[in-house]
Amino acid sequence: MANFNTVAGCVLASALFAMVVGKVSNAVVHPHMLEKPAIAVADAAPTETAAAAPAAELAPIGPKLAGANVEAGKAIYMKQCFVCHTIDKGGANKVGPNQWNVVGRKKGSGEGFSYSSALTAKGGEWSYEDINHMIFKPQAFIKGTKMAFAGLPKEQDRADVIAYLRTMNDSPPPLP
Ligand code: HEC
Known part of the structure; x- marks a missing residue:
């Protein structure tokens, strides 16, 4: 129990x-x-x-172009791009193609320059936005491009450079 x-x-x-x-x-x-x-x-x-x-x-660069500084853009261009590109009318191709008229030009159509097939295959024209992407990170925009350039990380620098490119042109496309 x-x-x-x-x-x-x-x-x-x-x-x-x-x-x-x-x-x-x-x-x-x-x-x-x-x-x-x-x-x-x-x-x-x-x-x-x-x-x-x-x-x-990348925010659209178009709205930033009207207020961009062409002189500052030229200074950046001469320091960063001129190593590989000329930009005067009829200038020679160097490591990269001459860039007179590059804004609005068909991609890969610079005279006498041998482009990568990656760039030619991209197609279309160099709009302000496409140039913005190209000079931000060339390899990200066109995988396999020959443009061995680290890129311009600052939006203001890209706007200034693109505004300068626009002045080196017979008939630049209107600002957006
Ligand atoms: C180290 C050399 C180098 C530097 C620096 C350089 N580029 Fe380039 N760039 C090239 C080459 C090479 C190509 C052609 C790329 C290809 O065929 O894939 C090119 C192509 C381009 C194109 C396309 C042109 C076309 O005719 O289709 C643009 C736009 C451009 N570069 C802008 C710039 C700008 C603006 C800068 C400065 C911020 C710059 N590049 C700096 C070498 C360079």
Whole structure:
């Protein structure tokens, strides 16, 4: 009898313990379940950022051109681009093609210059926006281009250079 009582007592104690543990773990688990929506939002965030990244990387340069500084652009050009390009009318090709009239010109159409097939395959004309991409990161814009140039990371520098390129042209396209 005494044995039965002890056993019964143990069973009862275990059952009570299990109930208490159950309640406690419920209480512990419950707040985590409330956090679920927050975790779902955090999961979605990186996907959105990744999708938005390429567009956010380069804002359109068109609106910045009217207020750009042609003289500053010329100075940057002479320091950074002139090593490989001439820009006077009828100037020679160097490592890169002569750039008189380059704004609005068909891609890869500079006379007497042997372009990479990557650049010729790109197609279309050198719009202000395409030049912006090209001088930001040539390899990102045209994978395999021969233009071995690190790029101009500052938007103001690119706007100034493009505004300068625009002045070295028989009939530049209108500013956007
Ligand atoms: C290290 C040499 C080098 C430097 C520096 C350089 N370029 Fe180039 N660039 C090239 C070469 C080479 C090509 C031809 C690329 C090809 O065929 O893939 C080219 C092509 C271009 C084109 C396309 C021209 C066309 O006729 O289709 C533009 C626009 C251009 N460069 C602008 C610039 C500007 C602006 C700078 C300065 C911010 C610059 N480049 C700096 C070597 C250079």
